[in-house]
Amino acid sequence: MKKLLHIILGLFITGCSSQPKVLTESQYTKKYVKIMEKKYPNVNYEIIEPLVLKATYGENGEVTHYLDNSYREYKLDPKEIDEVIERYSNASGDVYNKDKEINVNRIVPIIKPSDYFEQLKTLGNSVKDYKIPELIWEPYNEDLIIVYAEDREESIHYFNQEEFEKLEISRDSLLEFSIDNLNSVIPKIEKVGENGNFGLIAGGDYEVSLMLMTDIWTKENFDVNGEIIIAIPNRDLVFITGSNDKEAIEKLKGTVKESFETGNHSISTNFYKWNGKKFEKI
Incomplete structure (x- = not known):
């Protein structure tokens, strides 16, 4: 990190x-x-x-x-x-170990851009008979989706519909269930920064997924000028500032754009505002 x-x-x-x-x-x-x-x-x-x-x-x-x-x-x-x-x-x-059993207690939610499956389709154009995987997902907001996966020791396993049906987990409870798992999977949540401008560190894979943890997005945790605003250019980068801190937002725009274009696992160049329940695209 x-x-x-x-x-x-x-x-x-x-x-x-x-x-x-x-x-x-x-x-x-x-x-x-x-x-x-x-x-x-x-x-x-x-x-x-x-x-x-x-x-x-x-x-x-x-x-x-x-x-x-x-x-x-x-x-x-x-x-x-x-x-x-x-x-x-x-x-x-x-x-390569396709028969490995999924540990339901390691199922976690992964934030992806809304065009994620189009990206997969583009990547697969060079492969004969490529089919977009039937992953388990749901929309988060107009800009982002949630894809469900299993956290494994050396990898993140995105399971398909057939694998999911074997787990006997209710689709309606999957989001809440996976967020609870996330709390135990991530090693530690660390806040960095000061003066109303912060970042989050959580191991390198699930920083952006922290936006789903509704209980942490309070003014007690993030003393910002105005409403809580975040930027998430890559899956391991979460920038936090206030809606009234125009100078900080302007400075972040360039950093976010550069990180999105040069970093790995790119998510978005947009900013999102906390409405008390979830983050909305600004």
């Missing part, structure tokens, strides 16, 4: 002569494949195009890996390439 702290405190890290040369998408993909082949020798990998891999395993197992998020994270700090690839490739172990 160093990225959030740097942005909140204005400690932007610029490139220097000691920075390694940034790999192209094609070079990065080839390096990624070599590591995957060593880690999972029983899986066959085919590069469909830069940042898109097809993996085949077992009798009928097949999955497509999209490396765009890992590549964007790598470009933020090229020195960390080994750590980034190690972390993302570790998540594939769960993907």
Whole structure:
């Protein structure tokens, strides 16, 4: 979470002569494949195009890996390439274990942009016979949706309708149930910042999902000038300020836009206001 702290405190890290040369998408993909082949020798990998891999395993197992998020994270700090690839490739172990039982106590809500499935469709255009996965989701507001997933040790597993039906969980209670789980899944919620401008840290995967925890969005927790306003450019970045703090909002606009365009797991460049029950797009 160093990225959030740097942005909140204005400690932007610029490139220097000691920075390694940034790999192209094609070079990065080839390096990624070599590591995957060593880690999972029983899986066959085919590069469909830069940042898109097809993996085949077992009798009928097949999955497509999209490396765009890992590549964007790598470009933020090229020195960390080994750590980034190690972390993302570790998540594939769960993907190849299709029969692993879902732990209902680890089901969590994930905030995504409303065009999330269109993004998946675009990514899948390069894959023959690609079908958009039938995930479990619901709208949050006009700009955002909630997609349900299982938090696993090395990955986030987005389960489909068929998997969900086996769990015998009421769809009507899923949101409340998953928010309760989120409280136990996230390691710790930490508030950073001062003078009416704050950020949240919660492990790196679920910061934006904290907007669903209605009990934390109070003036006691966030002493801002006016109503509570948030910006969520990426899934691990939540900026908080007040509706009357025009100077802070103007400064944040540039930071939010840059974070959205250069960071991984992008969500939105918009701002949202707390209405006492949920966040509305401004």
